[in-house]
Amino acid sequence: xxxxxxxxxxxxxxxxxxxxxxxxxxxxxxxxxxxxxxxxxxxxxxxxxxxxxxxxxxxxxxxxxxxxxxxxxxxxxxxxxxxxxxxxxxxxxxxxxxxxxxxxxxxxxxxxxxxxxxxxxxxxxxxxxxxxxxxxxxxxxxxxxxxxxxxxxxxxxxxxxxxxxxxxxxxxxxxxxxxxxxxxxxxxxxxxxxxxxxxxxxxxxxxxxxxxxxxxxxxxxxxxxxxxxxxxxxxxxxxxxxxxxxxxxxxxxxxxxxxxxxxxxxxxxxxxxxxxxxxxxxxxxxxxxxxxxxxxxxxxxxxxxxxxxxxxxxxxxxxxxxxx
Numbered sequence: 409x410x411x412x413x414x415x416x417x418x419x420x421x422x423x424x425x426x427x428x429x430x431x432x433x434x435x436x437x438x439x440x441x442x443x444x445x446x447x448x449x450x451x452x453x454x455x456x457x458x459x460x461x462x463x464x465x466x467x468x469x470x471x472x473x474x475x476x477x478x479x480x481x482x483x484x485x486x487x488x489x490x491x492x493x494x495x496x497x498x499x500x501x502x503x504x505x506x507x508x509x510x511x512x513x514x515x516x517x518x519x520x521x522x523x524x525x526x527x528x529x530x531x532x533x534x535x536x537x538x539x540x541x542x543x544x545x546x547x548x549x550x551x552x553x554x555x556x557x558x559x560x561x562x563x564x565x566x567x568x569x570x571x572x573x574x575x576x577x578x579x580x581x582x583x584x585x586x587x588x589x590x591x592x593x594x595x596x597x598x599x600x601x602x603x604x605x606x607x608x609x610x611x612x613x614x615x616x617x618x619x620x621x622x623x624x625x626x627x628x629x630x631x632x633x634x635x636x637x638x639x640x641x642x643x644x645x646x647x648x649x650x651x652x653x654x655x656x657x658x659x660x661x662x663x664x665x666x667x668x669x670x671x672x673x674x675x676x677x678x679x680x681x682x683x684x685x686x687x688x689x690x691x692x693x694x695x696x697x698x699x700x701x702x703x704x705x706x707x708x709x710x711x712x713x714x715x716x717x718x719x720x721x722x723x724x725x726x727x728x729x730x731x732x
Contacts, residue, residue: 438468445473445516451509453517453689455524462518465679471518477515479505481688483522484675492672496571496629499560499675500585503627506534506688517689527685529678530632537633539626540594546601549580552593556582560630560670568611571629581609584626591624592616632678634668642680 432440445452456462458484466480482501484494506528508514528534537559541547553575557563561573567581567590574581578597583590589608596602606621632638642665650658664671679685 435468435471438465438472440470441516443473451514451517453519455519455521457520459522461522462520466518473515477508477513479508479514479517481505481517481519481523483520483526486673486676489676490673492628493675496569496585499629499631500570500627502528503534503631504586506531506632507538507627507687510535524687524689527678527687529633530682530684530686533633533638533682534628537628540623541603541606541626542623543603543606543620545603547603548593548601549575549578549593552580558631558635559628559633562629566614582626583611584624585629589617589622630670632674632681634670635637638681639665639668641682642677645680676681 441452441454452461455464456465460479462482467477470478480501482498485491485498486494502523505514505517509517510531537555539552539555539559553563553573554574561571561582564572566573567574567583570583570585570587572581572583572590578595578600580593580595581590582593590611592605592607592609593603594607596604607616607620607625608619609616636670643662646658646662646665661677663669
């Protein structure tokens with residue numbers, strides 16, 4: 409594969425137009441993408457035509473590259489302006505993918521055009537909404553509860569689903585998005601601001617496990633952060649466009665914002681809460697995987713920094729020659 413890939417690169421000009429490589433059957437697409445990814449120093453984004461093909465490509469790529477650093481960035485499972493919110497697990501996947509990219513822990517992002525069109529909250533707002541916990545460090549349980557509500561977690565009597573949290577005395581239970589089990593924070597009775605332990609617990613029995621966690625990073629539970637800054641931004645924007653609204657919807661929305669009350673379908677109003685929304689793909693390389701429909705074998709259309717790949721290939725060849 410390395411030899412044939414090098415020959416392909418030799419035939420490509422320095423600033424190529426979109427290219428189509430024929431004859432990429434089955435998992436040969438993944439093999440080519442693996443060669444491209446290993447030649448780059450930055451994450452690679454692969455855009456497929458459907459979510460089903462994205463999942464299939466993820467399985468194939470995990471065979472060649474392993475699962476670490478591979479991210480599936482899904483679209484919401486709701487239509488624009490639906491009166492209900494996207495599923496929490498999908499929100500969790502999207503935010504986890506963003507977090508891995510920001511931490512330089514992602515090698516390949518696999519997504520769809522629909523997913524790319526749905527932009528995310530600004531990176532700075534996302535960073536500020538990530539909660540960090542470490543046993544022994546001072547932290548107020550009341551402050552944690554406030555931050556959980558701001559970042560989209562739902563207060564309940566007993567934690568059962570992802571995105572839930574509950575508080576009873578010196579115990580705070582939280583079920584992070586995408587986590588297999590919830591975690592229990594135990595605070596000191598003598599010094600309520602001291603975090604004694606972080607341990608997973610069983611949802612069915614509510615019994616705490618034996619495993620202790622030294623620290624925990626908790627990502628937001630929503631793509632819309634409900635803090636003073638974002639709520640003020642939404643109220644200001646509503647005031648600017650109130651002449652375009654008709655009917656009681658504006659008053660209902662203003663009332664909910666004033667009381668900081670979350671409601672189904674809130675995510676569709678994300679542009680109200682931020683100056684701008686952002687794409688996570690602004691500083692990465694992109695490769696579009698064409699569908700096989702109407703094509704013999706399918707193909708890959710790469711938009712790549714080809715001089716960078718070629719230089720790396722040449723350096724590798726020079727190193728091998730020196731070793732020989």
